[in-house]
Amino acid sequence: MVNSKKRRNLIYVLILMTFFAVITTFPYYWTFKTSVEVSANVYKFPPDLIPHPVTFRNYAVVWSQLGLVKFYLNSILLTVVGVLVNVFLAALAAYPLARFDFYGKKIVFYVMLLPLMLPFQGGLIVNYLTLKNMHLLNTYTGVILPLAVSAFGVFLFRQAYLGIPKDFEDAARIDGAGEFYIWFRIMTPLITPTISAFAILQAITWWDIFLWPLIVLSDSNKYPLAVALMYLNSTFQTNFKYTAAGMILASLPLIIAFIFMQRFFVRGLTAGGVKY
Amino acid sequence: MANNFHHRIKVKQTWIAYLFIVVPAIILGIFTYYPMIYGVVLSFFKYDFISPMKWVGVANYAKAFHSWQFWNAMKNSFLYLLVVPPLQLLAIVMALLVNRQMKGVNVFRTFYFIPVITSMTVVALSWDWIFTRRGVLNYVLMALHLIPQPIGWLTNPHIALFSIMFVTMWKGMGYYMMLYLAGLQGVPSTLIEAAKIDGASNSTIFWKITLPLLKPYVMFCSIISTIAALNVFTEIYVMTGGGPYHATETMGVLIYKKAFENLNFGYSSALAVILSVVLIIATMVNLKFFKEGGVQSYYG
Incomplete structure (x- = not known):
């Protein structure tokens, strides 16, 4: 009795899980x-559900001829x-907050953590004008600078630095090491797990970034992938197969990295929720 | 004497501390705090890059409040806010499904999670193709006799916004699921066992034990999804550009268009200030509701 009910529940669970999996994949x-x-055509009706014949030539075309490699x-x-x-700036800012009086x-x-709580929308416009005045429009420096200090990173690193026993730095200090040496060579290596989790989180952000580079960069040769795909799609409107190949190539690195480093990804992405 | 000694150490540490902090603080000052102030200042000016800034008082705000396009964008943003953050709770169901010891369960977790690490451009382009009038979604639904004729998922003004909301959720669900999963794994199994021995049903255990323990996670997801909903941009920009007939134009899209397409920086700043006020109120409502903090990102 109990067993058959259990089995029935399991079947429902599996059906629901498969349903979600079909939608996500x-x-x-x-x-x-x-x-x-x-001859890919997303407007073909009825569509071919299975590709025939299969070719990987589109990948070669988008990679070299259409310049995806760039x-x-x-x-x-x-x-x-x-x-x-x-990582560098968050570690710099977080260290004294954790270890110094x-x-x-x-x-x-x-000042360091308020940006976490204050969602402000004007950043896009004013930062654009600031970069223009600094002559940093259309440069990667201009893309990176406004996002260089992550309040979330400062928060995570401070927590991590707080967890290191005092003896470590005292021993180094007695040996006559300078404060920056202690920070860089002794304390920071001790928070490697937090750094790698945060680095993965930021890597996802940078790899997928769209809006800000779209605004800052005017030369399409400098576009990162997400912006370039949009650009490719509008330039080669009917060549779905090339855009599609580009989309797959752009997504693969993070998917592969995720499959091999799942634990780090999950730690990075859930760190905020757990510690708040 | 000892006091003086401590004071001297503290002074020395202060110098070193500020050496550490100076660079990050300057960057934060220029690119985070300055925009907060200057954004508000700019909203009282007319500025288009070419001619010099001109003080216009509250004219930009008055213009917004008299503009149908502004109210239309507000309406769309509020619709987003009403639909997406509450439906994010569905991720709890996904988390419960994959929170079990079962062969292959990790494959499902991976499937659910992959949209999170796929760029929104890729996601939006894929769904754009699926949603197209002569696309695979209409084909499948018609083949199953669920709809009599093709639906304009992105071309019908009454439907387009909801189609894009679906895409937003589709990409975000795995993230919320991971958070809830972390929360579920923190629920002590002894608590569940004890409740079972006392004869509690599965639903009682969920509503009375699991869900209350998940509350911090619900709060966090709620804040994140609220901010994300009000900031929504990329999926709309890629899929419809705000159309058809402004039907999917949210505040985020309008701010972008006014600033970077019309070069109307003053007006756009006024819109940004208004949206920020809405965001801060929405975040405070969330905090009041759950009591705690959140994270933001408006550059993605």
Whole structure:
């Protein structure tokens, strides 16, 4: 009795799980299907549910002829530099908040963390004007600078630094090490798990970033992937197969990274919720 | 004596502390705090880049309040707010489904999560193709005899906004699911066992034990999804550009258009100030409702 009821419940659960899985995976299948067709047309009615014949030529075309490789390198550059800057500045700002007793600490704490609580919309417009005055429009510096300090990172790193026993820095201080040396060579390596979780979170943000580079960059050669795909799609409106191949190529790195480093991803993405 | 000693150490630490803080603080000052102030200032001016700034008082605000386009965008943003954040609770169901020891459950978690790490451009373009009038969604629904004729998912002004809301949720669900999953895994199993021994039914356990323990997570997801709903931009920009006939034009899209297409920076700033006020009120309502803090991102 109990067993058959249990089994019935399990079947319901499986049906529901599969239902959600179909909804979440179908767009990927559809994009992939479009990307391997010889004459892909998303307006074809009735549509071909299975591609026939299958070709991977579209990938080669979008990669070299349509220049996706260039946008790929742009995104890699933006992601690597963006993440390094985010980690470095968050570690700098968070360290004294966790380890020093200094005048004005409370105010600095609020100044660093208030952006977490204050959603302000004017940033796009004013930062655009500021960058124009600094002659940083159409540069990666201009894309990165306004997003360089992550209040969330400062918050996470401060928590992590707080957790290190005092003996570590005392021992180094007795040995005559300078404060920046202690920070960089002794304390920061001890918070590596937090850094990697935060770095992954930021890597996702930088890899997928759209609106801000769209505003700052005017030269389409400098576009990161997300902006470039939109640009490709509007330039080659009827060549769905190339855009589709580009979309798959753009999504693959994060999906592969996620499959292999699931634990870090989940830790990074859930860190905010757990600790608040 | 000892007091003086502590004071001297503290002074020395203060110097070092500010050496650490100076660079991040300057960047925050220029790109986070300055925009907050200057954005408000700009909203009282007419400024288009070419001619010099001109003081116009509250004219930009008056213009907004008399503009149908503004109220239309407000209406659309509020609709977003009313639909998307509450439906985010559905992620609790997904989390419950995958919160079990079962072979292959990790595959489902991965499936549900992948949209989170896919860029919104890719997501929006994919759904754009699926939603198109002669697209696969209409084909499947017609083949199943669920609809008699194709629906203009993105071309019918009464439907388009809801189609885009679906896309927003489709991408966000996995994130909320992961958060709820983390919450569920923090629920002590002894508590559940004890309740079972006392004869509590599964639904009683869920409503009386699990859900109350998930409350901090519900709050966090609620704040994040509220801010995301009011800031929504990319999916609309990619899929409809605000059309058809402004039917999907939200505040985020209107602010962008007024600033970067019409070069009307003063007016756009006024709109941004209004949206910020709405955002702050919405966040405060959330906080009041659940009591705690949140995260934002308006650049994505």
